[in-house]
Amino acid sequence: MSPLRKRGHAPAAGSRAGHRNRVRIIGGEWRSRLIDFEDAEGLRPTPDRVRETLFNWLGQDLTGWRVLDLFAGSGVLGFEALSRGAASAVLVDRSRGAVERLRATAAALGTDRAELLHCDALEFLARPGGSAFDVVFVDPPYASGLALPVLERLAPHLAPGARVYVESAAPLALPGWTALRSGRAGAVCYQLFLKEQP
Secondary structure (H helix, E strand, C coil): CCCCCCCCCCCCCCCCCCCCEEEECCCCCCCCCEEEECCCCCCCCCCHHHHHHHHHHHCCCCCCCEEEEECCCCCHHHHHHHHCCCCEEEEEECCHHHHHHHHHHHHHHCCCCEEEEECCHHHHHHCCCCCCEEEEEECCCCCCCCHHHHHHHHHHHEEEEEEEEEEECCCCCCCCEEEEEEEEECCEEEEEEEECCC
C-alpha cells in the first residue's frame, strides 16, 4: 500500500521506534486483544476513540453481518466487527506484508470468519458477483482521493440498508448517497453513509 496511508492519524498507542506496532480491539469477544500491524511508513490504524464512535453509530452487536474492509491495513476495523459478532469479514489490502500480518492475526484470534485478500481495492470491486455486504469500511491512503472512486463502484456489493464508513481528508458529498453521521479527528474526516435506493 502507498506510504501515504492514514498519515492524518496519530501513531498507534503502544507503538514506538524499534518495536512492533500494535493496536487494541476495544469491544466484543476479543476485547483488549492486541493486533500487530505492518511497520510501513504512514500506516495509522483508526484511533480507539474514532472506532468507539463508529461502533456506537453501527450498534455494538453486529451478529450475522457481512463485512468488507477495503484498504484493511492493520485489519482493526474488520477484526473489531468480527469481535462484535459479524458472521464474516473480507479484508482487502494491496500490501503483501499487510496481508501476511492479517493472516497471522486471524490465526492468533482463532477465527475462520476472515477472508484475507491481497489485491487492489478497485480491482476487487470490479469483480463480478460475490457477497452483498451489510457494512463496508473505506479507509484509503490519506489524501489519495480514492474514497470517491470506491463509493462510485460500491453499489453492486451492498445489501439493502448497508452502511458505508469512510475516512477522507475532507467531508464527502456524492449524489445518491446520504451522510448519516460525521466527525473529525485531527486531519481526518470520518462519515457514515447510506446508499439511496432508486
